[in-house]
Amino acid sequence: MKKAIALALALMMLLALCACGDSDAKQDETPTVKIGVFEPLSGANGPGGKQEYLGMQYANYVTPTVEINGTVYNVELVPADNESSDDKAVTAATTLVSGGASVVLGSYGSSVAIAGSATFGEAGIPVIGVTCTNPQVTEGNDHYFRICFLDPFQGTVLANFAHDELKAETVYCLGQLGNDYDQGLINYFKQAAEGLGMKVITAEFPENNADFTSYLNNAKTEGAQVIFAPCSIQYAQLIVEQSATQGIGLPLLAGDTWDSNKILGAAQGKEVDIYVSTFYAEGGDPDFESGIKEWLNSNSEAKTNNGGDDMIAAVTVMGYDAYYTALEAMKKAGSVDKADILAAMPDVTYTGVSGSIAFNEVGDAVRDTAYIKQANTSDNVWDFVAVQGVN
Numbered sequence: 001m002k003k004a005i006a007l008a009l010a011l012m013m014l015l016a017l018c019a020c021g022d023s024d025a026k027q028d029e030t031p032t033v034k035i036g037v038f039e040p041l042s043g044a045n046g047p048g049g050k051q052e053y054l055g056m057q058y059a060n061y062v063t064p065t066v067e068i069n070g071t072v073y074n075v076e077l078v079p080a081d082n083e084s085s086d087d088k089a090v091t092a093a094t095t096l097v098s099g100g101a102s103v104v105l106g107s108y109g110s111s112v113a114i115a116g117s118a119t120f121g122e123a124g125i126p127v128i129g130v131t132c133t134n135p136q137v138t139e140g141n142d143h144y145f146r147i148c149f150l151d152p153f154q155g156t157v158l159a160n161f162a163h164d165e166l167k168a169e170t171v172y173c174l175g176q177l178g179n180d181y182d183q184g185l186i187n188y189f190k191q192a193a194e195g196l197g198m199k200v201i202t203a204e205f206p207e208n209n210a211d212f213t214s215y216l217n218n219a220k221t222e223g224a225q226v227i228f229a230p231c232s233i234q235y236a237q238l239i240v241e242q243s244a245t246q247g248i249g250l251p252l253l254a255g256d257t258w259d260s261n262k263i264l265g266a267a268q269g270k271e272v273d274i275y276v277s278t279f280y281a282e283g284g285d286p287d288f289e290s291g292i293k294e295w296l297n298s299n300s301e302a303k304t305n306n307g308g309d310d311m312i313a314a315v316t317v318m319g320y321d322a323y324y325t326a327l328e329a330m331k332k333a334g335s336v337d338k339a340d341i342l343a344a345m346p347d348v349t350y351t352g353v354s355g356s357i358a359f360n361e362v363g364d365a366v367r368d369t370a371y372i373k374q375a376n377t378s379d380n381v382w383d384f385v386a387v388q389g390v391n
Contacts, residue, residue, distance in 0.1 A: 033066065033073040033336040035326055036080065036101030038092060038116060038127070039108055043084025044234040047262050048315055049108040050305040052130055053079065055319025056105060057302065058292050066327045069334050075327070082107055084232075086115035093119035101125060102338045103329060105322045108315060109232075110134030110151075111180040117144055126329065126342040130322045131256055131279065131315050134184045138363040145345055147322055147357050148279060149367040151181075154255055155188025157370045157388045158228065158277050163196045165386075166251055166275075168226040170199040172219035174212075174239075176231050177204040185230040185255050205235070212239050216248045230255040237266040244270035251275060259314045259373065259382070261307040267377045274375035280314040281371045281384045285353045292316070311381070314354075314371070321352030 037056060040049035056077055065072050078099050080092035089107070093116035096104055104120060104127045107113045113132035120127050121143045129137055129146030133154055138144045162168045171193055175182030183204075190200045201222050203215055216239070219227050227250050229239055236258050243252060244267070251273040259278040267274055282289060293310040296303050303310065325348060330336055333344035350357045358366045373382040 030065070030072055030074050032076050033330065034076050034078050034099065034101045035323070036078050036096035036099065036104035036106075036125075038080055038082060038089075038096060038104050038106030038113075040084035040112060041079065041081040044232040045084040045109045045112075045257075047233050047260060047307065048131075048257060048313075049081075049084070049106075051260070051307075051313045052106070052108045052315040052319040054296075054302055054306055055316040055321070056323045058295055058316075059320045059323035061295060062291070063324070063327070066330055068330055068336060073336060082109075082112045082116065084109060084112065086111050089113075089115035090119055092116065096120075097123040097125060102336050103128065103326045103341050105130060105319070105326060107132055109181060110137055110184065113137045113144070114180060117141060120144070123338075124342060125338045126345050128322050128325055128329075130318045133256065134180050135364075136180065136184075142363070143342060145359050145363040147325055147352075147354075147365045148256075148318060149370060150364060151185045151255075152188045153367070154277055154370060155185050155190075156192040157372075158253060158255065159189050159192035159196060159198070161275065161277070161372055161386075161388055162193065162226050162228070162253055163198060166226050166253070168198060168224075170201065170222065170224045171226045171228050171253075172222060172224035172250075173200060173202045174215055174219070174227060174229040174231070175202075175204060176209075176235065177206050179231070181257070182231050186228070189228055189230075209235070210238060212242050213246060216243055216246055219250060220248055224250060226251050226253050228253045230257065232257055233260050233262050236260075236263055240266040240270070240272055240274065244272045247271070256314065261309060261311045261313065264311075264375055264377075264380050264382065265307070267375045268380045270377055272375075272377065275385065276373055276375075276382075277370045277388065278314040278373060279371065280312075280317040280354050281373055282312050282382065283384065288317075288320075288353045292320075317353050321350070321354050321357065324352060325350045325357055 080095040082089040082092040089112040110132040258276045333340040372385040
């Protein structure tokens with residue numbers, strides 16, 4: 001009987017020690033804060049969305065934790081694919097809300113950013129737009145911020161470049177019907193171009209269009225000196241290839257979506273001139289570039305998502321800077337609570353690879369320059385042309 005009692009007491013002590021051990025282990029666990037990633041990882045804008053996400057992933061690799069008021073948190077990136085679709089954007093946003101994201105980054109593509117915005121707003125979650133350039137993203141709300149320049153500025157920059165450097169008198173503008181990014185940027189380009197005395201011809205193509213021959217030939221027939229086509233990578237590749245095949249011979253001008261190695265691949269070895277406006281040009285930060293190239297070349301999945309090489313897209317740089325802007329917001333708030341971070345956002349500043357980041361009263365980035373790059377079809381690289389402002 002004594003042996004049984006002793007055995008029972010020993011078992012109780014062992015269980016108590018185990019419980020204490022579990023308690024101590026739980027106390028030693030590092031808490032986690034979640035950053036939602038609202039990006040198109042598939043669909044028409046999938047290549048660009050993956051490259052933007054790569055910047056966040058690399059930043060998380062370099063800096064996987066953040067210290068808030070003496071407490072160190074693991075930072076977990078939680079992706080939700082909006083599939084480049086306005087309809088799917090709400091589902092992706094809802095997934096991030098229910099998943100407990102404290103702050104969200106994205107999206108590549110203004111249309112999906114606008115479509116998902118209300119869901120984040122209703123949940124009180126702050127969102128940091130990375131390269132969504134349409135003004136409507138931040139209009140009429142207090143939860144959406146962004147670190148990129150806007151289309152009114154980008155459109156004016158491109159119109160100035162077409163007028164001053166390409167000496168265009170007539171420009172043919174081509175965009176997808178109903179696409180907020182395409183049509184918004186064309187609208188701002190048109191306003192600026194006409195203000196500079198240029199003639200602007202506009203045309204729209206339907207979703208899933210694959211044959212751009214008639215549009216390209218119309219541009220030439222109409223006497224255009226430049227074709228401005230700020231559309232998604234999916235369509236851009238076709239426009240580049242068909243322009244070369246048809247021997248159109250007109251410079252192709254586009255916004256930030258064309259800043260991709262996919263476009264270079266489509267143009268390689270072909271007689272075609274391509275110019276883009278963008279957020280960053282390789283060579284701007286050698287230390288950063290060395291580090292991310294090493295990471296890309298040691299990570300096969302990341303390299304595949306980057307298009308198969310280690311060329312650094314401007315959207316990747318912007319994704320990297322957006323991650324650190326989110327960390328700065330948490331530090332500024334002294335909290336990982338979404339409401340505290342949202343309250344702190346207007347006063348957040350950060351100096352990143354792409355430059356200084358601060359927000360105006362609307363939540364838009366304070367930016368006054370863009371990079372112009374030209375496709376080098378022989379060496380398959382982007383050549384820096386100029387840092388372009390507005391007249």
